[in-house]
Amino acid sequence: xxxxxxxxxxxxxxxxxxxxxxxxxxxxxxxxxxxxxxxxxxxxxxxxxxxxxxxxxxxxxxxxxxxxxxxxxxxxxxxxxxxxxxxxxxxxxxxxxxxxxxxxxxxxxxxxxxxxxxxxxxxxxxxxxxxxxxxxxxxxxxxxxxxxxxxxxxxxxxxxxxxxxxxxxxxxxxxxxxxxxxxxxxxxxxxxxxxxxxxxxxxxxxxxxxxxxxxxxxxxxxxxxxxxxxxxxxxxxxxxxxxxxxxxxxxxxxxxxxxxxxxxxxxxxxxxxxxxxxxxxxxxxxxxxxxxxxxxxxxxxxxxxxxxxxxxxxxxxxxxxxxxxxxxxxxxxxxxxxxxxxxxxxxxxxxx
Amino acid sequence: xxxxxxxxxxxxxxxxxxxxxxxxxxxxxxxxxxxxxxxxxxxxxxxxxxxxxxxxxxxxxxxxxxxxxxxxxxxxxxxxxxxxxxxxxxxxxxxxxxxxxxxxxxxxxxxxxxxxxxxxxxxxxxxxxxxxxxxxxxxxxxxxxxxxxxxxxxxxxxxxxxxxxxxxxxxxxxxxxxxxxxxxxxxxxxxxxxxxxxxxxxxxxxxxxxxxxxxxxxxxxxxxxxxxxxxxxxxxxxxxxxxxxxxxxxxxxxxxxxxxxxxxxxxxxxxxxxxxxxxxxxxxxxxxxxxxxxxxxxxxxxxxxxxxxxxxxxxxxxxxxxxxxxxxxxxxxxxxxxxxxxxxxxxxxxxx
Numbered sequence: 001x002x003x004x005x006x007x008x009x010x011x012x013x014x015x016x017x018x019x020x021x022x023x024x025x026x027x028x029x030x031x032x033x034x035x036x037x038x039x040x041x042x043x044x045x046x047x048x049x050x051x052x053x054x055x056x057x058x059x060x061x062x063x064x065x066x067x068x069x070x071x072x073x074x075x076x077x078x079x080x081x082x083x084x085x086x087x088x089x090x091x092x093x094x095x096x097x098x099x100x101x102x103x104x105x106x107x108x109x110x111x112x113x114x115x116x117x118x119x120x121x122x123x124x125x126x127x128x129x130x131x132x133x134x135x136x137x138x139x140x141x142x143x144x145x146x147x148x149x150x151x152x153x154x155x156x157x158x159x160x161x162x163x164x165x166x167x168x169x170x171x172x173x174x175x176x177x178x179x180x181x182x183x184x185x186x187x188x189x190x191x192x193x194x195x196x197x198x199x200x201x202x203x204x205x206x207x208x209x210x211x212x213x214x215x216x217x218x219x220x221x222x223x224x225x226x227x228x229x230x231x232x233x234x235x236x237x238x239x240x241x242x243x244x245x246x247x248x249x250x251x252x253x254x255x256x257x258x259x260x261x262x263x264x265x266x267x268x269x270x271x272x273x274x275x276x277x278x279x280x281x282x283x284x285x286x287x288x289x290x291x292x293x294x295x296x297x298x299x300x301x302x303x304x305x306x307x308x309x310x311x312x313x314x315x316x317x318x319x320x321x322x323x324x325x326x327x328x329x330x331x332x333x334x335x336x337x338x339x340x341x342x343x344x345x346x347x348x349x350x351x352x
Numbered sequence: 353x354x355x356x357x358x359x360x361x362x363x364x365x366x367x368x369x370x371x372x373x374x375x376x377x378x379x380x381x382x383x384x385x386x387x388x389x390x391x392x393x394x395x396x397x398x399x400x401x402x403x404x405x406x407x408x409x410x411x412x413x414x415x416x417x418x419x420x421x422x423x424x425x426x427x428x429x430x431x432x433x434x435x436x437x438x439x440x441x442x443x444x445x446x447x448x449x450x451x452x453x454x455x456x457x458x459x460x461x462x463x464x465x466x467x468x469x470x471x472x473x474x475x476x477x478x479x480x481x482x483x484x485x486x487x488x489x490x491x492x493x494x495x496x497x498x499x500x501x502x503x504x505x506x507x508x509x510x511x512x513x514x515x516x517x518x519x520x521x522x523x524x525x526x527x528x529x530x531x532x533x534x535x536x537x538x539x540x541x542x543x544x545x546x547x548x549x550x551x552x553x554x555x556x557x558x559x560x561x562x563x564x565x566x567x568x569x570x571x572x573x574x575x576x577x578x579x580x581x582x583x584x585x586x587x588x589x590x591x592x593x594x595x596x597x598x599x600x601x602x603x604x605x606x607x608x609x610x611x612x613x614x615x616x617x618x619x620x621x622x623x624x625x626x627x628x629x630x631x632x633x634x635x636x637x638x639x640x641x642x643x644x645x646x647x648x649x650x651x652x653x654x655x656x657x658x659x660x661x662x663x664x665x666x667x668x669x670x671x672x673x674x675x676x677x678x679x680x681x682x683x684x685x686x687x688x689x690x691x692x693x694x695x696x697x698x699x700x701x702x703x704x
Binding site for chain 2: 119128158208
């Protein structure tokens with residue numbers, strides 16, 4: 001595969017860079033976004049920034065799964081309202097969640113009637129959706145794209161661990177699944193007034209498996225995947241930590257962060273000053289008893305919508321690398337004694 | 353959103369057609385593919401055409417889930433061998449299966465180390481993977497792409513119904529999940545000697561839910577989604593059944609086929625002569641006791657690789673519309689009394 005621009009162009013790979021990255025000819029814009037969260041997230045440090053905090057965690061549903069579907073519906077509705085668009089104005093929707101067969105999404109977004117691509121990347125799904133969505137626009141396949149992801153504490157506990165009624169205890173290395181959904185509308189940049197931020201390109205994650213089996217310490221499991229993607233991103237794009245105002249992982253949490261920084265230090269990269277983690281930003285570790293931090297498809301999605309894009313929009317930051325992380329286990333793989341393979345996608349975001 | 357070519361070009365939507373379709377500027381080629389199946393599929397009418405039929409249905413694994421992962425590994429390895437390529441020669445991999453959190457894929461493909469996009473579209477996933485993979489190439493984001501999907505009778509029974517050991521009975525409307533995996537390698541057409549077939553474009557499916565709740569009659573649940581996508585495809589592309597040699601659905605089975613043809617007849621479309629269904633092709637209904645037919649992510653993938661592409665390659669057919677269908681239910685949604693929302697993507701295939 002060609003390494004220099006000329007050769008890449010000959011292959012029709014005009015928007016490729018390096019081994020696994022994409023750099024758009026023309027940036028793609030996040031024109032609008034919305035975040036809807038549960039009560040606990042509303043009480044956290046970012047609480048005032050979310051577009052909507054639910055009254056209870058059922059969001060009008062009769063089951064936790066309906067609640068999560070309603071979260072997606074509400075986030076998507078609010079994003080459309082902010083952009084003054086209707087569902088028919090977007091060409092494709094990329095959606096995903098943590099549940100088996102992605103039922104939160106299937107039941108959440110069907111009423112919009114938008115041609116649909118279902119994704120599964122565990123907690124990295126927000127990064128996967130924005131990556132593929134932006135490529136659809138940069139490739140000339142769509143004018144506008146919608147992306148939505150979600151997670152819910154109670155559905156995730158049932159799906160991966162035990163139903164809440166069992167009163168299961170959680171070790172200190174465990175994370176707390178965020179109840180929340182973030183929705184994003186993408187379009188080509190430069191057409192009208194600037195949107196919230198621009199997506200310049202991405203680096204796709206590989207599945208990285210260090211052989212860890214502790215599903216109650218997913219931060220440590222995911223750290224190698226985050227380090228792998230970050231190192232490949234720097235290589236593909238010819239960049240270093242100095243280029244970015246912040247490198248923001250999805251949901252490594254406090255233990256995962258330590259492992260992530262250690263793995264990078266072993267490769268001569270000092271990221272301590274530049275690194276932030278959505279899982280550590282969304283809850284108050286002192287006050288909210290979430291152990292290692294927040295996690296879930298909703299964690300980085302609502303943090304991106306409510307806080308990261310705001311920082312870019314208001315000019316506090318210019319350039320951010322957004323690194324949603326995901327642990328690709330299931331309760332079946334856990335019960336069969338398997339490891340926790342992980343993945344992380346990187347998105348290059350700049351202020352509009 | 354613009355309806356005529358000029359307006360679409362102004363929006364940078366050079367490769368869009370109609371409301372939800374994509375037509376590539378330059379076709380994408382399926383350069384190589386491989387199919388690996390279980391014993392029952394090996395005994396079916398297409399048995400001699402599959403690249404490999406397993407000795408037993410464990411494929412060297414200790415669990416059914418490992419077996420399914422090994423199916424994906426083997427299919428992908430054989431596709432690479434046929435194309436005389438290595439995993440590093442493809443830029444991205446699109447993969448998916450039916451299991452919760454797509455574990456067959458995560459554990460199946462991680463050793464290849466290819467940057468990974470996980471998909472969930474139930475039995476339509478093969479169509480979703482080929483659609484997105486082809487768009488990556490036509491958009492200038494990759495020179496070559498790999499796609500792999502799988503299903504396994506025993507993992508699907510555990511995931512959706514009951515473990516095999518329960519000896520559960522199945523109604524005549526139920527389908528039999530295909531044990532099999534199909535892998536495909538895509539590249540731009542016209543670069544070297546012709547590949548197996550060309551992908552000209554696609555029409556993306558919407559989630560269609562007619563309110564049916566019978567998970568033992570998924571053909572009937574999926575028929576409205578297939579009809580919806582087909583009608584929109586004809587509208588977007590300005591085509592009729594006459595244009596195609598065959599319109600081939602993924603896994604409607606015999607009951608789903610009847611519902612599909614009826615729904616089309618209500619809209620004035622007579623497809624009886626042109627329609628084929630992979631679920632009805634893969635088993636011998638008289639001899640193999642599969643009830644309504646085959647189903648699963650593997651069903652249309654192995655039928656495409658072993659038979660449909662062969663017909664195109666050998667010139668028996670010129671143009672085929674490939675319509676993988678998927679039922680987006682889970683055991684949780686079923687147990688909570690929900691409906692079975694469905695989806696179907698359409699791919700336009702032509703002989704190389």
